[in-house]
Amino acid sequence: MANSIWKKYPQLGEQLDLTTEYIHQAVNINNLEITGMIRxxxxxGKMLRPAFFLLFSDFGKKKLPTKDLIPLAASLEVLHVATLxxxxxxxxxxxxxxxPTIxxxxxxxxxxxxxxxxxxxYFELISRNLHSNVDILRNALSMKKILVGELDQMLINFNVKATTEMYLTEISGKTAELFSLSAAMGAIVSDGDQNLIDRCKGIGHDIGMAFQIIDDVLDFSNSGQIGKPAHEDLKNGVYSLPYILGLxxxxxxLIEVLSKDKLTSEDDKKATNIVVDNGYLNQAKEIAHSYTNRAVxxxxxxxxxxxxxxxKALVKNLIDRIK
Amino acid sequence: MANSIWKKYPQLGEQLDLTTEYIHQAVNINNLEITGMIRxxxxxGKMLRPAFFLLFSDFGKKKLPTKDLIPLAASLEVLHVATLxxxxxxxxxxxxxxxPTIxxxxxxxxxxxxxxxxxxxYFELISRNLHSNVDILRNALSMKKILVGELDQMLINFNVKATTEMYLTEISGKTAELFSLSAAMGAIVSDGDQNLIDRCKGIGHDIGMAFQIIDDVLDFSNSGQIGKPAHEDLKNGVYSLPYILGLxxxxxxLIEVLSKDKLTSEDDKKATNIVVDNGYLNQAKEIAHSYTNRAVxxxxxxxxxxxxxxxKALVKNLIDRIK
Structure with missing residues (x-):
């Protein structure tokens, strides 16, 4: 059954259930243990990327039947899970x-x-639809930017001279690209004109940027609830936006603490306090707001x-999480 | 410059040089360190897969100019290096x-x-050619079999009941598939009929099977020369054909030694002797021969x-390595 966040949108929830089913049928390997874990x-999950794709497929000239949308919706979730x-x-x-992870x-x-x-x-599911639209494949390849984003992150890691600009460029590849792709694909399959495609791409991008920054911010406040230890990234030299604003x-x-060779839990706590007390956390929230405002x-x-x-409601829910 | 194994075939060597150049231009990320390592x-390398693709592109009705072959040749090497x-x-x-590895x-x-x-x-390079032939993409997706092969290997690892059949199925995915794909793509781009495509696919498959078994056999005799420690795989529970024949x-x-929880160097040596003394190594050589014979x-x-x-000369060279 679709995640409870879709309760208010039963039609979308139903399409997402079909998407899950479709993925389960597509995953077909002899190794049953791994098949089970992939399933x-x-x-x-929340299936945000297929959900955005399905929502954006409503704005062009053509309304595709659900059955034609599902393989592409599935491909986006498959790509997301691959990166996870x-x-x-x-x-x-x-x-x-x-x-437990695989x-x-x-x-x-x-x-x-x-x-x-x-x-x-992912590519197989994309190509099942190819007869109808080669543009989809061309766009599908923009997932390359996700990986380029990840590789470029090496330039920020353990770099106390990292800037907000570097950070935004990096999450633009790492997170926003897949949201942007999902929205753009929706516009393309509904036969939207270039204007519409660009607008959807932009909205997807802004939602993705906000999503990542909100994730960074939530890491500070309720890390216990989202199932991973606090500031794991920090110890690996991956600085999230609040830290980068301080740096x-x-x-x-802050520079002194983060320049240490190995961070203790004490250092972690100290860095957190510096970031909160000096308003860098709030600055990060404001940047998230600026993205959701533009998206809306x-x-x-x-x-x-x-x-x-x-x-609109989804974007508001998103930003309300860090109110 | 192309690997010295191509000295005898200057035209092919030249095409492989162009393939390398093409890959270097296609690899385009800000991270210069990683770019350098990928380059x-x-x-x-020997670039066997692009070489086979180029050789097989000679047998259909159409002779494509080198410049149209290079992106596909490049894609096959890129895929191979990704798996490496x-x-x-x-x-x-x-x-x-x-x-040093990345x-x-x-x-x-x-x-x-x-x-x-x-x-x-890989998919991007494949799709640069898409206007001419959608069959290529469909075939390109058979790389999925490579990964299914790798995942199925879990069923053999640390399994002293593994059979030759299981092993052959597994290397059929893991190694032979990419050779088969390279050969098939050559036949497809040269506009070969289905008969020719199937024949080329089969030859590629047999060469790939022989290639993997020969690699297994060489692991016994001159492991020092090929740059990896002897029988690393054995300690990880990955049994190569000579062991499997014994099991x-x-x-x-042999079953007793390999059933131990942790293999010492002493156990490794013991297993090797059992395999050589009982003729299992020779049996593996014979199986390699049967594949190259059929290929020829x-x-x-x-x-x-x-x-x-x-x-023909290449296949003979291949099998001569274990004479």
Whole structure:
């Protein structure tokens, strides 16, 4: 069953259930253990990316029937889960969605190949639709930017001279790209003109940027609730926006703490306090707000419809999490 | 410059040089360190897969100019290098082609993402050619079998009841598939009929099977020369064909050694001796021979040409390594 956040939108919830089913049928390997884990990973999540794709498929000239939308909706979730599996190997995260991660249960080897398998499945699902639209494939390839974003992050990691601009560029690839792609694909399959496609792409991008920054901010306040240890990233030299704002402001205390070779829990706490007390956390919230504001004002310009209202409500829910 | 194995075939060597150049231009990320490492990895190798693709592109009705062949040749090497990078992370191999591996130098994170990036680049290079032939994309997706093969391997690892059949199925996905794909793509771009495509696919498959078994056999004799420690795989529970033949024959000594929880160097040596003394190594050689024999007899049935002769010579060279 679709995640409870979709309760208010039963039609969308139903489409997302079909998407999950479609993925489960598409995942087809002899190895039943790994099949089971992939199916679990593609069941419990919020499925935001397919949801945005489905919502944005409402604004062009053509209304595709659900059955034609599902393979593409599925492909976006498959791509997302591929990146999650690899991210979990990289961060050595023990849990994901309240379940042990694949590498924890069946080793790094199977987790890496399972991710690779899903990358390929992504392209397969995309290409099932190819007869109708080669533009979709061209856009699908923009997922490359996600990986370029991840590789460019090396330039920020453990870099106390990282700037907000560097950070925004990096999350633009790492997170916003897939939201942007989901929205753009919706516009493309509904036969939207270039104007509409660009607008949807922009909205998706802004939602993705806000989403990542909000995630960074939530990491400070309720890390216990979202199932990963606090500030794991910090110890790995991955600085989230609140820290970067402090570093960029030239906060000497913060620079001193983060310049240490190995961070203790004490250092972690100290850095957190500096970031909160000096208002860097609030600054990050404001930046998130500026993205959701722009997204909402662009959503206003979309054709008036039920889906337009749903999109607005979703963006508001998103930003309300850090009120 | 192309690897010295191509000295005897200057035209092919030239095309492979162009392929390398093409890859270097296609790899385009801000992160210069990773760019450099990817370029190194796509320079020194034998480039067997692009070579087979180029050779097989000679047998259909249409002769494409080199410039149209290069992107596809490049895509096959890019895919191969993507799998190498991930394999090195999985095996924690310190060196590849006499250079430190990416994960050794820049961490697991960057190595995993670099592999993912190359998987995407593979699809991008494939799709640059799409206007001419959608069949190519459909075939390109058969790379999924490579990953299914890797995931199925879990069923063999640490399994002293593994059979030759299980092993052959597994390497059929893991290694032979990419050779088969390379050959098939050659036949497809040269506008070969289905008969020719199937024949080329079969030849590629047999060459790939032989290639993997020969690699297994060489692991016994001259492991020092090919740059990896002896029988690393054995300790990870990955049994190569000579061991599996022994296990399947019910050799109790071998079953006893391999059933131990942790293998010492002493156990490794003991297992090796059992395999050599009981003729399992020779049996593996014979199986490799049967694949190259079939490949050669199928190559005979291809249109008579220079490339046909080159292919025969290459297959003979391959099997001569374990004479």
């Amino acid at each position: 679990d990973l593609t069941s419990g 599996i690899h991210d979990d190997v990289i961060d050595d995260s023990p849990m994901r969605r309240s379940q 590498h924890t249960k069946y080793g790094r080897r199977n987790a890496i190949y399972a991710g690779d398998y899903l990358f390929t499945l 960029e402001a030239g906060n000497e205390q 004002s662009e959503i206003e310009k979309l054709p008036k419809s039920h889906n337009q209202k749903v999109l | 190194d990895l796509t320079s020194g 990078i991930h394999d090195d992370v999985i095996d924690d191999s310190p060196m590849r082609r006499s250079q 994960h050794t130098k820049y961490g697991r994170r960057n190595a995993i993402y670099a592999g993912d990036y190359l998987f995407t680049l 399947e024959a019910g050799n109790e000594q 007899s199928e190559i005979e049935k291809l249109p008579k040409s220079h490339n046909q002769k080159v292919l």
